[in-house]
Amino acid sequence: xxQFRSMIYPYVVWLAVMVVVPMLMILLYxxxxxxxxxxxxxxxLENFARFFSDAVFLDVLKRSLVIAIVTTVICVxxxxxxxxxxxxxxxxxxxxxxxxxxxxTWINMLVRTYAWVGILQDDGLLNKLFGLLGIGPFQxxxxxxxxxxxxxxxxxxxxxxxxxxxxxKMDKSYLEAASDLxxxxxxxxxxxxxxxxxxxxxxxxxxxxxxxVSSFFIPKLLGGGQYVLIGNVIETQFLTSGDWNFGSAISLxxxxxxxxxxxxxxxxxxxxxxxxxxx
Amino acid sequence: MxxxxxxxxxxxxLGITALFFYLPIIYIIVFSFNDSRSLTKFSGFSLRWYEKxxxxxxxxxxxxxxxxxxxxxxxxxxIAGTLAAxxxxxxxxxxxNVVEQVNNLPIMNPEIxxxxxxxxxxxxxxxxxGFMTLLLAHIMFCIPxxxxxxxxxxxxxxxxxADAALDLGATPLQALTKVIVPQIMPGIISGALIAFTMSFDxxxxxxxxxxxxxxxxxxxxxxxxxxxxxxxxxxxxxxILLITxxxxxxxxxxxxxxxxxxxx
Numbered sequence: 001x002x003q004f005r006s007m008i009y010p011y012v013v014w015l016a017v018m019v020v021v022p023m024l025m026i027l028l029y030x031x032x033x034x035x036x037x038x039x040x041x042x043x044x045l046e047n048f049a050r051f052f053s054d055a056v057f058l059d060v061l062k063r064s065l066v067i068a069i070v071t072t073v074i075c076v077x078x079x080x081x082x083x084x085x086x087x088x089x090x091x092x093x094x095x096x097x098x099x100x101x102x103x104x105t106w107i108n109m110l111v112r113t114y115a116w117v118g119i120l121q122d123d124g125l126l127n128k129l130f131g132l133l134g135i136g137p138f139q140x141x142x143x144x145x146x147x148x149x150x151x152x153x154x155x156x157x158x159x160x161x162x163x164x165x166x167x168x169k170m171d172k173s174y175l176e177a178a179s180d181l182x183x184x185x186x187x188x189x190x191x192x193x194x195x196x197x198x199x200x201x202x203x204x205x206x207x208x209x210x211x212x213v214s215s216f217f218i219p220k221l222l223g224g225g226q227y228v229l230i231g232n233v234i235e236t237q238f239l240t241s242g243d244w245n246f247g248s249a250i251s252l253x254x255x256x257x258x259x260x261x262x263x264x265x266x267x268x269x270x271x272x273x274x275x276x277x278x279x
Numbered sequence: 280m281x282x283x284x285x286x287x288x289x290x291x292x293l294g295i296t297a298l299f300f301y302l303p304i305i306y307i308i309v310f311s312f313n314d315s316r317s318l319t320k321f322s323g324f325s326l327r328w329y330e331k332x333x334x335x336x337x338x339x340x341x342x343x344x345x346x347x348x349x350x351x352x353x354x355x356x357x358i359a360g361t362l363a364a365x366x367x368x369x370x371x372x373x374x375x376n377v378v379e380q381v382n383n384l385p386i387m388n389p390e391i392x393x394x395x396x397x398x399x400x401x402x403x404x405x406x407x408x409g410f411m412t413l414l415l416a417h418i419m420f421c422i423p424x425x426x427x428x429x430x431x432x433x434x435x436x437x438x439x440x441a442d443a444a445l446d447l448g449a450t451p452l453q454a455l456t457k458v459i460v461p462q463i464m465p466g467i468i469s470g471a472l473i474a475f476t477m478s479f480d481x482x483x484x485x486x487x488x489x490x491x492x493x494x495x496x497x498x499x500x501x502x503x504x505x506x507x508x509x510x511x512x513x514x515x516x517x518x519i520l521l522i523t524x525x526x527x528x529x530x531x532x533x534x535x536x537x538x539x540x541x542x543x
Contacts, residue, residue: 003441003451004459007366008378011359011422015381018419022396023384029399082296085289097293104300107522108480110497111515114504115303118310118318125306125319153299214389217482221504231391238395238487248399251392258389 029248047249057233057250064230065257067144068213071151075208076201078152079159083200084193086160087167098164105157113150113221120146120222142224150218155211159204166200167193202269206262214254230254304519311512318507328513338499338514344410345495349478352417357471359418360425365459367426368433382423393420394487401488408490416488417478424477425470432466433459472529476522 031043051057086097104112119125120140130136140146170193178188216231223229230250237247314323332338367378385393397419401412436459444454460467482497489498496518503511 003369003445004365004455005369007362008370008374009366011363011366012374012378014359014419014422015378018397018400018415019381019384022393022400025399025403026392026396081292085292089289100297100300103523103526104304106476106480106526107304108482108497108500108515108518110482110500111307111518112303114500114511114515115307117504119303119306121319123319153303157300210389214391216391217501221501225505234391234395238398244395244399247395251389251395254389255392 026248026252029245030252031249032245034243034245047246048253050246051250051253060228060230060233061253063228064213067148067151067229068209071148071155071212072205072209074148074152075156075159076205079156079204080163080197080201083160083163083167087164094168098161101157101160109154110217110221113154113218116146116150116153116222117141120149141222142227144223146222147219147227147229150222151212151215154218155208158207159201162204162207163197163200166197170196199269202265206265209261210258213258307512308516308519310509311516313509313512316507316509318509318512328509332510332513332517335510337494338510341494341496341499342514342517344413344493345479345497348410348414348417348495349475351414352421352478353471353475356418356421356425356474357467360422360470360474361429361460361463361467363422364426364429364433365455368430368436382426385420386423386427390483391487394484397484398487408488409493410491412488412490413485413493413495416484417481420481420484421474421477424473425467428470428473429463429466432463436462468529475525479522 028041030047031045032041033044033046082101086094086101089097121127122137122139122141124140126140127137130138140149174192174196175188178192183191214231216229216235219227219229219232231254234247234251234254237243237250310318310321311328312324312326313321314325314327367375370378394416397412397416398408401408401415406412406415440462441454441458444458445451449457480497481495482501485495486498486501489495494502496514500511500514
């Protein structure tokens with residue numbers, strides 16, 4: 001039993017060096033100023049003060065949050081019916097459609113995002129279709145619409161797969177019981193299916209919100225150079241202006257926001273009221 | 280009657296979903312064969328962008344780097360991750376909990392946070408940014424996925440099995456390679472597959488930790504997409520083809536083998 005225990009130690013060292021030290025460095029840089037302070041450990045909150053006192057940065061933060069929330073809501077609203085339809089189909093088509101949803105996620109995200117450029121352009125495919133219907137053309141590239149579309153396209157598979165998993169796990173006899181007890185279809189959906197699939201929705205929300213709030217190549221590719229989200233600000237700090245301290249502080253702010261939102265989602269999941277409904 | 284309507288409704292929803300997911304992919308493949316530079320008007324079939332891609336040194340270098348890094352990162356992280364997972368399954372609870380938590384950090388953290396942490400770390404210890412930093416970073420984010428896919432297989436493994444092998448005179452190495460590893464092989468393979476695609480497709484972390492002109496495909500697509508350059512379509516088609524073939528091989532070969540075994 002104890003034979004192979006020591007095999008974990010090299011990995012413990014690796015984790016400490018490659019995962020823990022870089023995280024500590026972010027903390028260290030976030031709370032210090034450029035120059036000698038990093039090595040002399042003179043801590044300051046200046047980086048955070050700079051962020052929260054600048055209207056430009058606050059606007060970027062607000063826009064990132066709004067876009068991430070809108071993306072997440074759209075993913076729930078579209079992803080739920082898709083997952084529901086897949087889960088209620090026959091076994092063979094279920095497997096086929098899960099494969100269809102999973103396959104694109106294996107293809108490079110950058111390539112899939114770039115693929116939208118031709119479709120969304122002013123004389124692109126979508127506007128040609130609109131033209132056939134006698135509307136448009138609309139400017140779609142370099143708008144919020146394009147950015148949200150890119151995010152939904154990239155992240156909705158996670159939502160569909162999560163919801164599908166929880167729907168597939170559901171015991172079908174609950175639905176029979178509900179209909180035996182006189183519930184109609186709408187009632188049994190609202191009172192049985194929906195509460196039972198809520199854990200899937202919630203883990204889907206985290207899987208969509210997290211990459212959406214930190215994304216920086218989707219806004220760059222589909223929103224254009226002027227479209228700045230919090231991820232783009234971090235990119236600029238590290239790769240253009242070289243202000244690692246400020247960049248670390250911003251990514252720490254982003255990480256805290258993500259942690260808070262994950263905590264809130266988890267709280268809904270273990271909410272006693274929700275628990276009661278599930279029983 | 281109602282059931283029929285329901286079925287048609289489902290088909291419509293699934294059809295639109297498939298269109299949404301696959302239209303951009305098909306679009307980019309079609310336009311990689313376009314004769315003109317346009318991304319919106321198809322003016323005739325041509326292979327000129329493929330010619331351009333294959334004669335473009337930076338593009339070919341990026342393809343080669345992507346494949347070399349993905350293969351090396353997959354091999355190293357699969358071996359290291361499997362050994363770590365086996366060690367983890369035998370560790371004391373306290374250590375196990377800590378390792379599992381830290382192991383999850385690169386998965387749970389936004390990629391950009393992992394990326395800047397590694398960027399600062401590499402420059403602090405003075406490694407030149409380039410091939411080595413790229414490879415180290417890829418190994419770092421691949422191992423957690425290998426561990427996550429191997430660990431469940433180890434949990435369902437009878438712990439007495441290895442002990443029995445040792446009692447019967449096997450050396451620890453034999454017990455490992457002849458008893459434990461064959462039992463957890465499905466987990467190792469799916470871990471390796473995840474590691475390969477994660478490395479092959481990675482953009483954010485690679486973008487931050489690379490340097491010295493070492494680029495992978497994703498970085499190239501990102502930097503080239505600022506200008507209209509139809510070679511990107513050809514490169515993208517190549518990427519889509521490579522990944523689809525890899526997935527088909529991994530998914531279909533076991534099924535074929537299974538079928539042949541049944542026939543015999």
